Amino acid sequence: MAAVILSFPTLHGLRIFTQKLLWTKRGARLISGGRGRIEKVLIANRGEIACRVMRTAKKMGVRSVAVYSDADSHSMHVAMADEAYHIGPPASQQSYLNMEKVLEVAKKSGSHAVHPGYGFLSENTEFAEACKQNGIIFIGPPSSAIRDMGIKSTSKHIMSAAGVPIIGGYHGDDQSNERLRAEAEKIGYPVMIKAVRGGGGKGMRIARSDSDFLEQLESARREARKSFNDDVMLIEKFVEDPRHVEVQVFGDTHGNAVYLFERDCSVQRRHQKIIEEAPGPGINAEVRRKLGEAAVRAAKAVNYVGAGTVEFIMDAQHNFYFMEMNTRLQVEHPVSEMITGTDLVEWQLRVAAGERLPLLQNDIMLRGHSFEARIYAEDPNNDFLPGAGPLLHLSTPAPDEHTRIETGVREGDEVSAHYDPMIAKLVVWGEDRRAALQKLRYSLRQYNIVGLSTNIEFLLSLSAHPDFEAGNVSTSFIPQHYADLFPPPKAPSGATVCQAALGLLLREKKGAEDSAGASADPSSPFGSSRGWRLNTRLHRSLALQLGDEKVIVVITYNQDGSYAMQLGEELFHVTGELETEGGASFLHSSVNGVKSRPKLVIVDNVVHLFSAEGGADVSVPLPKYLAAASGSGAQGGAVAPMTGTIEKVLVKAGDKVNVGDPLMVMIAMKMEHIIRAPKAGVIAKVFFNEGAQANRHAPLVELEEEGGVDQEGAQ
Structure with missing residues (x-):
């Protein structure tokens, strides 16, 4: 009889099946234990994590209840839920952070439990205690563990x-x-200045010398007050170029606690993670065991129940030091699930109901490697400034057993200025780190977004860096490799410009054919866009904008339907046609005999091309009168980089400022932004008061050069 060889996916599935058999042997029942049965769960959160919890709840036959603010009334998590309740205006303090409203919905809906997700109320001691007092299961650790771990000191x-x-x-x-x-x-x-109740990079600043200590301290305090309503700080030695390594732990009410190995989350901007992986690169089995055992000791020290993450700083010699414990599910938990074949949300629900841990330490096996890339609405070339706006086009790689798309938005949705700017998490698995990294880059190229700036191209650049490929990561990775990660902008190639021009011509041709087909004389030559001319060929010029540069493409229509395109001194022979597949348009093109099939998205006056090499944008310049009409009017002053709330006004009319002096503090996308003077001068006007909402590109202050007012008065 022939031998049966199991491929990895089969082995992976067999391992998960075996783990479930072990679980069943221990007598676990469906969402029922010593603390009560969970048949309906309220998710006190929004977006991606709410959808993530709902998927597992549905799989387990547990009904889900959503809450939503005015800004989220048509959001994906509301559509996915079995029931959804409105809880207030967009501001999170009046909606998702309002404990009374959330508990009121939990009782009204008959929810047996509340899953807080991450952020918002997930690490709020008072909320966990209030759930208990109201007879509602809080899917998280005891309030005492949240309190002890939430105060860093x-x-x-x-x-x-x-x-x-x-x-x-x-x-x-x-x-x-x-x-x-x-x-x-x-x-x-x-030194590192940290809010004692901090988390998610909020309320953290680095002071590198005595001269900047007080400025960094005050900035950290402001952000901590805004995020946690607490501005108590601690001071620690800042370890230069450390790694950020964290361990996923899980405890139950029966005294069991396990670790599900470590994740490396070193590559960050603004103290916030953008790419994570499990297990940590270069960490040997002995260090891995010590990390895991230390994390379990930490969990047991506070009688921990549920999912938690113990975060460590690791130096170049793999010495590690406790940093903090996040008493909730982490954003990056999927990479731990991928390497262990587990569903941590299912574990949360079962353990919250009083069941034992589904697996003990010896049952948990590590296999392969996983990456998670966080896709944000932000501009990496502008200090990763977060953004907001509509997702005019959104297409993703196809999810499969080894590719997960964790998101809370769809095409046509809007990334709101009121909440975190994360669009999605792209999670991949491979048999080893090299295979997983290759899968990550392949999938990133298939993640195409139009409508706002994203960090996708930056993630591609970062993941292809030789040091990242080698696993040489630290929290200083981005500043250390800044020149490589932020090269000077490169203009699209001549072939790409020709593809953009071809896309515009084919769209024009289809529009003409549709109009002709609806007319009384469909075969009229006057409705044709084929460029036919008697005894001659049609020549036309098409102006295109490549960044700051304007180029002219001279196009000649050939009788066989192809085009000759002259771009400067270069001549290109171009053919192609449009194809629609699954709602997306693809450009089947040949440029000088080289065939390719980029995705084509044309919005307003911009042609977006997405190919295996990355994305490229080519625009049709606006007429001067339209360009003038769209100006911001922010002459001689500072403008709002995005929509947000003015937290603090630091200047008044008549004040003299120098280049870089702080003018205002703005809160947007859950972050603090200091608006600085673009030039030296005198403040002529301040357009916003503290607490006011400013839209993107709105003038904030008017600046005049010193002496300008006096000179005008003398005339």
């Missing part, structure tokens, strides 16, 4: 007592500027 003492390595620093009650500054001096610069 307290958590450090607990971890030290539990034998978990920590970094020393100041975690005291004296929060005066003088004391904090003195402690920073004692520790030695650079």
